[in-house]
Amino acid sequence: MAKKAAYMGMLTALAFVFSYIESLIPITIGIPGVKLGLANLVVIVALYTIGAKEAFVLSAIRIFLAGFTFGNPANMVYSLAGGMLSLLVMAAMKKWKLFSVTGVSVLGGVSHNIGQILVAMLVVENAKLLYYLPVLLLSGTIAGIAVGVVAAILTKRLERAGRV
Amino acid sequence: MKKNDIILIAALLAAALAALAGIALYSAGTAKGAEAVVYINGKEQGRYPLGEGRAVKIPAGDGGYNLLEIKDGQADITKASCPDKICVDQRPVSRQGESLVCLPNKVVVEIENGGEPEIDGSTN
Numbered sequence: 001m002a003k004k005a006a007y008m009g010m011l012t013a014l015a016f017v018f019s020y021i022e023s024l025i026p027i028t029i030g031i032p033g034v035k036l037g038l039a040n041l042v043v044i045v046a047l048y049t050i051g052a053k054e055a056f057v058l059s060a061i062r063i064f065l066a067g068f069t070f071g072n073p074a075n076m077v078y079s080l081a082g083g084m085l086s087l088l089v090m091a092a093m094k095k096w097k098l099f100s101v102t103g104v105s106v107l108g109g110v111s112h113n114i115g116q117i118l119v120a121m122l123v124v125e126n127a128k129l130l131y132y133l134p135v136l137l138l139s140g141t142i143a144g145i146a147v148g149v150v151a152a153i154l155t156k157r158l159e160r161a162g163r164v
Numbered sequence: 165m166k167k168n169d170i171i172l173i174a175a176l177l178a179a180a181l182a183a184l185a186g187i188a189l190y191s192a193g194t195a196k197g198a199e200a201v202v203y204i205n206g207k208e209q210g211r212y213p214l215g216e217g218r219a220v221k222i223p224a225g226d227g228g229y230n231l232l233e234i235k236d237g238q239a240d241i242t243k244a245s246c247p248d249k250i251c252v253d254q255r256p257v258s259r260q261g262e263s264l265v266c267l268p269n270k271v272v273v274e275i276e277n278g279g280e281p282e283i284d285g286s287t288n
Contacts, residue, residue: 026253072247072248072268074247074248074267074268075248078267098168099166099168099169099172100165100166100168100169102165102169103165103166103168103169103172103173106169106172106173106176107172110176120265120267123267123270124203124205124206124265124267124270124271124272125203125205125206126203126206126263126265126272126274128261128263128272128274129263129265129272131187131261131262131263133183134179134180134181134183134184134187135180135184137176137179137180137183138177138180138181138184140176141173141176141177141180145173149165152165
């Protein structure tokens with residue numbers, strides 16, 4: 001129990017730091033929502049090494065922490081929508097064992113973008129935001145591959161190290 | 165990576181590219197008569213032809229604003245009161261269906277193909 005609490009705490013801190021690093025990297029390709037999703041790396045590792053419930057908690061804490069410290073309330077709502085949808089999809093996909101960590105990460109990245117776009121469409125009441133979807137699909141897939149490959153290596157090593 | 169992963173990635177990339185191609189085809193016939201239409205909270209606030217250069221201050225609630233500049237047939241948000249400035253970072257838009265979005269101010273600027281007779285002037 002104590003070991004798990006320490007592990008969770010460490011992962012949360014890591015996810016928080018990754019969010020911060022990511023906020024420092026401006027990716028300006030003209031489309032909002034394009035990002036690497038570094039924090040998602042930690043969430044995937046949590047999903048695979050501890051479990052879905054813990055990953056949910058971790059992701060929610062991460063989003064609130066980041067939102068209150070260096071984000072803003074508006075962004076928090078989008079992050080929350082994207083983050084929760086993404087985790088839901090990843091947890092389901094992990095259960096069904098259809099894909100490896102990389103595939104799960106790709107679906108997580110893409111569903112994160114879809115969740116954000118859906119909320120944004122509700123907020124501005126304009127369905128035309130769907131125009132962003134193809135570009136976000138593209139960037140979400142690529143970011144998902146990058147994060148997924150690293151997450152696969154990490155989970156394997158953590159398991160071998162007997163962490164969990 | 166499993167084989168399924170590769171199939172998934174290929175399918176997603178193909179879908180994204182197909183959608184991009186579709187949008188490009190759809191907006192290809194634009195150009196003349198296109199207008200930048202400003203929506204706040206989903207309600208239309210004004211239409212500005214892309215043919216004429218001008219700067220429009222779009223008022224948002226709580227004293228906030230977005231400055232829309234139309235220049236060289238393109239619409240761009242150059243200044244805004246919102247905290248994240250995502251709308252300012254967005255590239256200028258000019259083609260049918262493209263949009264500039266400021267979520268904090270609930271402002272959307274969308275390019276629409278004119279079609280209708282020009283509307284002269286607008287209320288601020």
